Amino acid sequence: MADLTRDDVAHLAGLARIDLSDAELDRMVGELGVILEAVATVQQAPIADVEPMSHPMPIVNVTRPDVVRPSLTPEEALAGAPEAEQQRFSVPRILDEE
Amino acid sequence: MTTDLTRATAAELADLLGAGATSSREVTQALLDRTAAVDGAVHSYLHVDADGALAAADDIDRRRAAGESLHALAGVPIAVKDVLTTRGLPTTCGSRILEGWVPPYDATLVTRLRAAGLPILGKTNMDEFAMGSSTEHSAYGPSRNPWDLERIPGGSGGGSSSVVASFQAPLAIGTDTGGSIRQPAAVTGTVGCKPTYGGVSRYGLVALASSLDQAGPCSRTVLDSALLHEVIGGHDPMDSTSIDAPVPPVVEAARRADVAGMRIGIVKELTGEGFQAGVQARFDEAVQHLVDAGAEVVEVSCPSFTYALAAYYLILPSEASSNLAKFDAMRYGLRVAPDGVDAPSAEQVMAATRDAGFGDEVKRRIILGTYALSSGYYDAYYGSAQKVRRLIADDFAKAFESADVLVSPTAPTTAFRLGDKLDDPMAMYLNDIATIPANLAGIPGLSVPSGLADEDGLPAGFQVLAPAMADDRLYSVGAALEARLTAVWGGPILGRAPELTEVSR
Numbered sequence: 001m002a003d004l005t006r007d008d009v010a011h012l013a014g015l016a017r018i019d020l021s022d023a024e025l026d027r028m029v030g031e032l033g034v035i036l037e038a039v040a041t042v043q044q045a046p047i048a049d050v051e052p053m054s055h056p057m058p059i060v061n062v063t064r065p066d067v068v069r070p071s072l073t074p075e076e077a078l079a080g081a082p083e084a085e086q087q088r089f090s091v092p093r094i095l096d097e098e
Numbered sequence: 099m100t101t102d103l104t105r106a107t108a109a110e111l112a113d114l115l116g117a118g119a120t121s122s123r124e125v126t127q128a129l130l131d132r133t134a135a136v137d138g139a140v141h142s143y144l145h146v147d148a149d150g151a152l153a154a155a156d157d158i159d160r161r162r163a164a165g166e167s168l169h170a171l172a173g174v175p176i177a178v179k180d181v182l183t184t185r186g187l188p189t190t191c192g193s194r195i196l197e198g199w200v201p202p203y204d205a206t207l208v209t210r211l212r213a214a215g216l217p218i219l220g221k222t223n224m225d226e227f228a229m230g231s232s233t234e235h236s237a238y239g240p241s242r243n244p245w246d247l248e249r250i251p252g253g254s255g256g257g258s259s260s261v262v263a264s265f266q267a268p269l270a271i272g273t274d275t276g277g278s279i280r281q282p283a284a285v286t287g288t289v290g291c292k293p294t295y296g297g298v299s300r301y302g303l304v305a306l307a308s309s310l311d312q313a314g315p316c317s318r319t320v321l322d323s324a325l326l327h328e329v330i331g332g333h334d335p336m337d338s339t340s341i342d343a344p345v346p347p348v349v350e351a352a353r354r355a356d357v358a359g360m361r362i363g364i365v366k367e368l369t370g371e372g373f374q375a376g377v378q379a380r381f382d383e384a385v386q387h388l389v390d391a392g393a394e395v396v397e398v399s400c401p402s403f404t405y406a407l408a409a410y411y412l413i414l415p416s417e418a419s420s421n422l423a424k425f426d427a428m429r430y431g432l433r434v435a436p437d438g439v440d441a442p443s444a445e446q447v448m449a450a451t452r453d454a455g456f457g458d459e460v461k462r463r464i465i466l467g468t469y470a471l472s473s474g475y476y477d478a479y480y481g482s483a484q485k486v487r488r489l490i491a492d493d494f495a496k497a498f499e500s501a502d503v504l505v506s507p508t509a510p511t512t513a514f515r516l517g518d519k520l521d522d523p524m525a526m527y528l529n530d531i532a533t534i535p536a537n538l539a540g541i542p543g544l545s546v547p548s549g550l551a552d553e554d555g556l557p558a559g560f561q562v563l564a565p566a567m568a569d570d571r572l573y574s575v576g577a578a579l580e581a582r583l584t585a586v587w588g589g590p591i592l593g594r595a596p597e598l599t600e601v602s603r
Contacts, residue, residue: 004469008469009465012465012468012469012472013461013465014449015468015472016419016423016452016464016465016468017423017426017448017449017452018449018452018453018456018464018465019446019449019450019452019453020453021453024453024461028461028462028465031462031523032462032465032466032469034523034524035411035462035466035523035524036466036469038407038411038524039408039409039411039412039466039470039479039483040408040478040479041405041408042405042408042409042412042479042482042483042485043478043482044405045402045404045405045482045485045489046489047485047486047489050485050488050489051485051488052484052485052487052488053484053485053487053488053491054309054484055309055540056295056296056491056538056539056540056541056566057295057296057339057341057566059339062338072203076202076203079200079202080199080200080201080202080429080430080431081428081429081430082427082428082430082431082432082433083433089428089429091428091444092441092442092443092444092446093441093443093444094443094444094445095443096443
């Protein structure tokens with residue numbers, strides 16, 4: 001297993017959309033290294049030919065009757081919004097300028 | 099009347115209310131007064147809703163006076179962990195990113211509490227998004243252990259454990275993803291149960307790891323947990339993983355407290371080495387009590403448990419990194435603009451918000467999960483962990499062929515000091531070594547006090563595990579042990595905790 005570098009952590013933080021400061025990156029490289037070493041022991045378990053288990057119960061598709069039922073009003077849905085406008089969530093620009 | 103309403107159990111309060119010996123308002127007010135007196139020191143609550151609780155109490159008193167047929171627990175107040183949505187009451191999950199958020203809907207289990215007439219006293223403190231074993235990762239400061247205010251009340255549900263241990267509420271709701279109900283119960287001398295996965299609806303439970311999370315009861319007695327379990331359990335069409343079957347007969351099991359002929363399996367891998375001497379000693383005595391009550395002891399081995407912690411700390415961060423992606427600063431919660439950027443993009447705002455709004459532990463786990471799920475590493479990490487998860491479930495299935503329940507100490511140690519493990523994430527994770535396997539397999543578990551450790555005089559917990567949907571067995575064993583130990587102690591274990599009003603003065 002390759003060690004996690006500071007650049008790796010910066011890349012992962014970018015993927016996770018967390019704008020880590022330099023100090024946070026420095027600290028997290030060391031901490032994540034220790035944790036990764038510990039969790040990598042799963043690879044030493046006798047897991048060849050074992051069926052992966054993603055959930056405690058057998059997953060089945062669950063549906064409900066396709067009927068209208070009460071739901072949030074627009075006011076309720078927007079009540080927690082950082083910004084709202086014309087009964088919509090107001091968001092920063094989503095496209096780059098170039 | 100001489101009964102101290104704050105010390106009464108939920109079952110006792112239900113009887114008093116039913117007999118007209120007290121009112122829900124009187125009980126609720128007594129608990130709110132207790133909170134005013136001690137919560138400055140304990141910090142169980144993130145939010146107290148005195149007006150709402152008293153209004154709900156008055157409503158129940160009115161309906162009782164009018165002769166309406168009410169639920170047995172109607173009028174008995176409860177505290178709810180801040181990870182469950184409550185309409186009109188703030189829900190922060192212990193995080194800055196949700197500071198001030200007031201959900202527009204109730205979690206299903208909150209709906210059931212309200213329908214049964216339990217006044218909601220407030221929302222309890224927790225590690226941020228339930229990530230932690232001490233409440234030290236709460237963005238709003240830690241809760242404290244009523245047995246020693248310099249020590250942790252366990253986590254993530256340290257607000258719910260300390261609120262019942264400090265007599266601010268007879269009942270509380272917790273959630274358990276890797277031990278967050280059971281470990282806090284163990285270190286505070288209280289009772290907590292993680293039901294079978296799917297036994298209690300997760301609708302409105304802000305998800306940490308969807309395949310592991312389960313809400314359950316916290317209380318001071320086994321019967322009280324069973325009574326609450328019955329209220330919140332059962333099928334919910336709003337949760338696709340909810341089990342469509344009746345709640346196991348938990349109350350009947352707690353009342354009968356019968357373990358005669360039951361086969362109790364001691365899990366070899368969850369005793370001995372790594373467990374504090376006083377914790378192990380109380381465990382051994384507890385097993386003997388169960389034998390005296392007619393149970394039979396067998397030893398079982400679950401070799402894959404050695405890998406459980408590692409598998410858990412891959413599966414949980416993977417699911418958490420996905421679940422917490424919804425905190426994007428767009429629809430609710432915090433929004434922070436990045437420094438020195440004119441007209442920032444939505445992505446930049448999201449990244450700045452998540453840096454400002456999440457604490458260190460949450461960031462660590464999100465990044466770890468992002469790594470474990472990333473292309474090229476998926477098979478080595480997340481994939482391997484899922485295979486270990488299967489081995490653990492298989493180990494349980496095999497163990498339950500020779501035992502009706504499995505037992506172990508709940509946590510390896512008694513409560514540690516605040517700050518002791520804060521800078522060492524791996525040391526913090528080890529607190530959950532005995533509780534994690536149950537979450538991975540989806541089986542139910544309960545922690546009941548086993549006594550005080552000799553070396554520090556602090557509470558230790560006894561864990562009982564049962565096959566899926568056999569939650570009633572937990573209550574049989576827990577109640578049988580509780581009855582015998584309470585007789586030996588000459589009263590409830592919390593009677594030996596220091597007087598808080600004295601401590602906080």
